Amino acid sequence: MVMGLGKIFGGAPRLHNPLDEILGINMRNALIAKYNARSAIERARDKVAAKVALEAAGIACTGTVAVIDDHQKLGEFKPLRDMPDAWAIKPARGSQGDGILLAVRREGNTWFKGSGAALTEDAVMHHIQKVVDGGFSGDSAAEDAALIEPLIIADPALAGIVPEGLPDLRVISLHHTPLMAMVRLPTNESDGKANLHQRAIGAGIDMITGRITRAVVKGTPITHHPDTGVPLIGFAIPGWERVLELAANCGPAVGLGYCGADIVLDVNEGPLVIEVNAHPGIEIQNICQEGLKARIAATGEDFR
Template identity: 45%
Template sequence: MKMRFAWPWQLRKAGIMGINERNADFIMRFNPRRLYPLVDDKLKTKQLAIDAGIAVPELYAVLESEHEIQEIMPLLDKHSEFVMKPAQGSGGNGILVVGGRLGKQFTKASGEPITVDQIRHHASNVLSGMYSLGGHPDKALLEYRVRFDPFFEHITYKGVPDIRVIVFRGIPVAAMVRLPTRESDGKANLHQGAIGAGIDLATGHTTFCVHHNQEVTLHPDTGQPMSGIQIPHWDQILRLAVGCADTVGLGYLGVDLVMDQYLGPLMLELNARPGLNVQLANKRGLLKSLRRWSELEEIPKCPEERIRMAQSAIH
């Protein structure tokens, strides 16, 4: 008989961390509130990353007023492919990916046509704070549209797969890659039906995959197996993630990266309250690692050493 639910002690034994515990024991303890603006505002994050030499998608422009939105045409003439996102958006909301242009008509990543007016309206919505936390007025960022590595082509349906690494006190504790599906409309959002594939920190191989909290082996749209795939540039990815954690100073951090065909791993955004799906994708609870590292008095300064610690702790 299939279990409909798990008992709390079973989850406890499996080391699963719940939302409440994450909030009370890790976010509140290790993430000082004054650092939140650095990750909640993507413009600040980007600036910080550029200063620290961390690779990010190039920023084309920042739209801050209705006037700038009206004068958007020269920008669009210059860049026919771009991503428009709110500086203070959350959960991937309000992101518009424009993937091409045919005369006056633009197309979204999904292939749907979009007019310049619609692009302006989207920018205006972003500025008015529709996607920002608490509805504050916001800025719209126009940036380089990542050309995703063809490596992921056979296990992705449109959209850009992204890689999330959870870094705790500068030590990676878990990672997964989020693969868009037809259902998720090309978005790498697990709640909308994207697939989460756990990654072995030591080797960079994908392990298990979950779709809507259920284990799957084949991509629902491409029919390809998704386990056991070696993520390219894995060491570089881990170094990038650890570098982000060191730069921003948050103790419990989710680093979102993409693999660009030409530029390699790029940091997309940082998250001070990363979700818990990474546990499902890895079939492994986070608590064991988190507890182990939270008991350490001293964390090594050298990033390579921390990565080695993380990798040896897994096996």
């Protein structure tokens, strides 16, 4: 077990009102101001810089095909020559999934998205150029980098729950201690994306057992996946101990004291970190129906 979890989650059940334990946005911001230096926040925001820091710390991350961060590299890059049959292109400084382009297979000189839409080499180059020009960075005056990675193939246990797309895990940690976790499960309504705002499922996870305890879509509790009919409550996340180990080390590797680690389960490599968030949201508490405040206090943090 990751050090510190027994202290937080072991022992007799707590008797006080869980609503008293809710971490509000002001308190969350105070934690970020206290433990997340501006330089570390900037490092986490840049997916390439964060990946370099994570890999230097020995943390398993998704692979890298190429990083295109200037127009010289863009001019030398040839997708048909340099890219695999299945891949993901991500803006290094993008957010909320903007600018991510995925190909699931290649036939001849054409790739295909999960929807079946074709992607020519020209279309791929156009997208990479838009990324490098800062089209998805949130600042039109700032150039960006295109991070190209091999496409992750989900662990079959998780893949069997969803109709399509890649489920991912969000684990909130303070220093080396994981505090709360959920899995985000794509639906047909979310267009195969693990995005809660687009009606993906958010499912809370018991930190000790790694089993789903509660699942919701846009605040509505559910017990089964609405598209596949697979039962969710009680489902055990594969490789849970490894997930916790990765999450516990992500923040310190990037320089963050309080963070959210996003982790996927690859069919061959197991748990892999895809991103570290320096401003993790507080909605996870509504999904889990548990508060973060008491868990944070159990680590020794003084809120006064």
